[in-house]
Amino acid sequence: MSVKTRTRRDVLGTSALRPDAVPKVQGKFAFSSDLWAENMLWGATLRSPHAYARIVSIDTTPAWKIDGVECVLTHEDVPGKPTYGLIASDQPVLARDFVRHMGEPVVLVAADHPETCRRALAAIKVEYEVLEPLVNPEKSIDLSVPPIHPDGNLIRRQQIIRGDQNLVGEVVVEGNYELGMQDQAFLGTEAALALPDPGGTGVELYVATQWLHEDRGQIAACLNLPEEKVRLVLGGVGGAFGAREDISLQVHSCLLALRTSRPVKMQYSRQESFFGHVHRHPAQIWMRHHATKDGRLLRVEARVVMDGGAYASTSSAVLINAVTHVQGPYKCEHATVDGYAVRTNNPPCGAMRGFGVVQACFAHEGQMDKLAAACGISPVDIRLINAMETGDRLITGQPILNSAPVAQCIRETAEIPMPPNMTNETDVLAIPGGSGLTATPSKIRRGVGWGVSIKNLMYSEGFDDFSTARCTVEDGRVSLKFATSEVGQGFVTLAPQIARTVLGLDEVFIETIDTGIGSAGSTSASRQTWMSGGAVNGACKLVAINIVADVAKRRGLDPSTLQIQGTDIVDLTGNAVESVISATKDKRFSETYEFHHQPTGELDENGQGDCHTAFAFVAHRAVVDVDPELGLVKVVQIATAQDVGRVLNPLSLLGQVEGGIAQGLGLAVMEEIIVENGRVRNPSFTDYLLPTALDAPDVIARYVEVPDPYAPLGAKGVGEPPCISVTPAIVAAIRDATGVDLQRVPVRPQDICL
Amino acid sequence: MSLENQSYTLSVNNKSHEVQDAWIGESLLYVLRERLGMPGAKGACEQGECGSCTVLLDGEAVCSCLVLAAAATEADIRTVESIGDGQTLSDVQQAFIESGAVQCGFCTPGLIVAVENLLTHNPQPTEMQVKEALSGNICRCTGYGRIFDAVSVAVARRTGASQ
16 A cells, blocks of 8 residues: 655655554554464463462462463473573573562463453462562672572673872762662563574564564573574564563463464563563762862762662673763763672663663763852853864773764754743643642742753674674565564664665565564664664665676676666666666676674773774753642653764654653653552553653754764764753753752652752 | 343444344444444553544544443444545545644544544634644654644645635
C-alpha cells in the first residue's frame, strides 16, 4: 500500500516516512507480544517476594498436579552456564541459593493458558530464610560489610586525578545532588516466542531486544548449545530506551520450549516488567566547583555513588560515563573525582537513555547555576564563558576531536522566543494542578532555567562495537540486510534513505532483522545512525563501485570517469551515460561491509585515557509555572538547540528530540520507582507516573549543523542528548520560580511547598 | 485445562464471533487478541492507565483490558481493525503517518481509536480538548508533539473537505 504519491526522492535530508507506519496505524504490525504458534504454551515466572533471602527449599510438586501445566523448571534444569550478564556474568538464570532482589526469577512454568500459569505459580512452595537486605549504597563501599554476592559489593571504583590537586578557586561552590530510580517504561512489555528445533538440537527465538547477537551469546551459553544452533529474529519492539539491553525472558522461554518440545510464548505483565528489567541508576553526587571571580571554571571535585542493585549489568560502564562527564560541556583543567558503582539488594540497574550522563549532568548544571549566582553573572553567560570547543580536553585528558558547537547551541536556544505569560484566559488545564482546579492563578510563579550537556556516542574503553550490513542490488531493486534492532527510533527509515542516496535506486527493501548476518551492536548509546548507518553506507558504496565498473567495462570506459549522480550514472562532464535502473537490469550485485569506529583506550588508575569514541552537545531552556502552595509544576515550554552534525531526516529527528524531552521531564517532576528497604512500592502505571498529553510542554527545537568529520554520514547520534540536560533545566526553572534549593529529582510537591 | 469455561457470542466490527469454551475471567482484550485473531488492541498496563487497548463499546472509548469479555455479549464492539476498510487508510491514520506520530507504534492503535472517537464527537476540538481527550493514552516515544500535529492535520483536512 503506498502511503502517498510523491514526486521527490526519499534520500538523505528528506522527511522520508516510516515504512512500518502503515501496519502500525492499522494494528497489523506484529509486535513480539502478537506472535502466535500452533500448539503454543504460555510461559510464566515465579519471582522472589523478598529483597534478600536464602532459599531453604523449593517444592514444585503442587504445580505439576494442575491440569494444563506442562513444565516446571528450577535452577537444577539449566543445562549450561548458570548465570548471564552483559559485562560480568553474575546473574543467575534461576535463583539457586539466594535471592538478591525483590522480583528475582526462581521457578518457570509452561502451561496451556495464562490463568493456568498463574495458578501454577501460586501453588509452588518456596521456603525462604529472610535476610536483612543491604540497601544503603554507602555501606556497599565499606569493605567490612559482608558481601551479598560472590563478586563482592563494590562493582567498580574509578578515580579521575588531573592537574593541581590543591588548587582553590577565588569562587568555590558546593552541592549535593540526588537522583531517584527512573524506569524506561516502554509500552510493549517484554515478550518472546521460542520455537524448538526437532529433537531439541537448537532453538529459534523471536524477541524484542536491542542487541540480537549479544543475546544469542548469553542464551547459547546458558542452554549449552553452540551459537549457530540459537537463531534470533527481531520480534516487533514496543520501545526500549535501554531496558532491553539485558537478558530478561530470553533464556527462560528457550528453556521451556526445549524442555516441552513445544513453542512457548512469554509476555510480562506491567508489574512483572518493572521487576524484569534494569532501571536507571539512582545516584548520590557531591560536587565542588572552583572558578575565577569572573566565572572561569578551574577545577571540579566530585564524588559519585551509583546504586547498581543486586546484579552488575552495565553498572561499570554507566559509572565511567558519569565520572568522565562531571565537568559538563565546559573547559576544565583540574579535577579530583571519585566514583563508585556498588551492589545492593535494590532492583538491578543498568542502561537507560543517557547512561550515567543524566546523573552527572543534573549535578554539574546545578553547580553551574550556583557558580553564576556566586559570580554575579547570568546562567547563560556562565555557560558561554566556559563552553567547550573542538580541541579542548576532557578531565580524562582526551581531546575533543569532534565538532563541538556548544556556544552556538546555547546562543541559538537563547534566541528562541519565550512563551506568553499566563493570563486570565489561560485554559485551566494548562496551569499547575490542571483540572483539579487547585491553583489560584494570581499566585502561580513562573521560572526559567538552563541545562547544557555533553554526551559520548558509541561504546567506550576499547570496545569494538562494530556493525555489519549487506547490500544487494538485483534488477533495479535494493535489499538491505542487517541485525540492527529497530526499537522505534527509525533505522528502518534511515537505511533506505542511505541506499537511495548512494545507489540512485528508489525501491529499497529491508530483509528480516535476525542473526543471519554479523552483529550490528546494540541499539543504544546513540550509535546506530553512525555505526549501522556507516555499515549500510559502506555496503551500498561497494555495490555502487561494482555497478559503475560493470557499466564502464560494457561501454569500454575508464571506471574512474563514471559515478552515480541522482538516479543516473554520469561521466566527468555530468552527462548521463545511463540510468542505474537500466545498468542493473537482469544483473545482481551484493556486498557486505563491516563498519568500525576509531579505536578507544582504557582509563588508567588516575582516570586518564582516550576512552570515548565521539561526543555530541545540546542546550535546553525550560520555562515552568509553579503553584508554590501545593508544590505543583507545569512545564510550559522547552527551547532547545542540538548539535546533530547533519540532519538526515527532519521528521525523525524532531520525534527523537520531543520524545527525549518528555522522558527528561518525567525524571524532573514525576517519575520514580519508590524502593523501601529493597521493596518496590509502585510497580504499575497507576502508581509510577508518566508524562501524559497534558504534561507535554511546547517544544521549540533548532538544530546546529556542523558535519562531524569522523561521522560516516556527517551526522551525530541524536537519541540521548534530548533527555539529558532538559532535567536540570526544568529543576533550575523551578528553583528560579520558588527560590527553593532543590537538590533531588524527581522534584516532589513536598520538596517545593513544605 | 480445568478452568471455569463458557461459550458466548461477541459482536465485533459488525460481525458475530463465537467464543468457544473460554475461561470466564478473560478480558475483552485477551479474547480479541488471543481468540478472535484481532491483535490490534495492545496490552501494556492491565489497569486502564495507558489506553493502548482502547476499543469502542457501543460508541464509547473504553480500555478493553478492564472489560470482562463474557459481560460484553450485548455490546457493539469496534476495534482498530474496523478503521479504514482494511485496505485504504482513514484520514486520521494517514495523518499519523505523515506527521511522524508513529515511532515504536505500540500505543498507536489505541491512539487511532481515541482520535477517531474524539473527532466523531467533537469534529473541531481546541488544542486543550485534544490534549485532554488523549491524556488517557500514554506514548513513551514521541513526547506527543507529532501526535497533536497529526490530529490538527486530520481536523484541517476534514474541515477543508466539508467546505
